[in-house]
Amino acid sequence: MLVKEIMTTSVKVASTTDPVRDIATVMCFNKISGVPVVDAQQKLIGMISEKDILHAMFPTLQDVMENPTPPDFEKLEREYRDVVTLKVGDLMTTVLYVADPDMPVLKAASIMFRNRIRRIPVAKNGVLLGIISIGDVHKAMFRENLTHQG
Template sequence: MRIKDVIHAKASQDVVTISPEATVRELIALLAEHNVGALVVSDDGERVSGIVSERDVVRRLHADEAVLDSAVSQIMTADVRTCSGDDGVTDLMQTMTEHRIRHVPVVADGRLTGIISIGDVVKNRIGELEFERDQLDHYVHQT
């Protein structure tokens, strides 16, 4: 299975981005509004400058409440792991596990085309296992 297959199965393929200059307070509002765990940081909505997650906010907020008025660029991860729609889901699962990340931007020709979360991957895997179970059940009951 390819990442593009998982992306196409999502209810929405929209990717919410935020400017590096936006405040962490604005970031929190967008995370809540869109019910997502991370946003891609981008100046233009196409190039990936970074990624920022709920974890990033919580870790910084614990140390300093003033972070709410800081720029997103101050807490984002700038070294972003990305993937391509043609990459395999199994490889992505390994990357997410090894690097302890839950959200990976999907890019094509340097342009942001989607985002895939660990929840998307798990949902896809459950669907595959249910299909295999149903096929085996059908086979067993036919003989």
């Protein structure tokens, strides 16, 4: 089974200049945890996830070293409003793991497991074609192996 057979092709995307608030809204309303970031030619340049957004609220290691008192988590929660005023380009991940559409599904799954990520974009020559998640892999394996009585 190949990635192109199970990938989602109607992918919600972001650009580096989109407000994080807009992308967070897309993620919440569409029940997705991350979206690819593309340029004007649909070239894949990053990913933005719920984890990236929430991570931005926490102090850096340097902050902790300079002020070793425990963070005020109530205050951090209120700072979410500040985080969502940033641009996607401020928070996105640029180290990407990408699946090729002709890659075996389990090879794509192994990339996700090995790197502890739940989804990877599918691209050819840098152009975004789709996205595949751990859930997509599981559903495809279930359909292939448990719904066909042989």
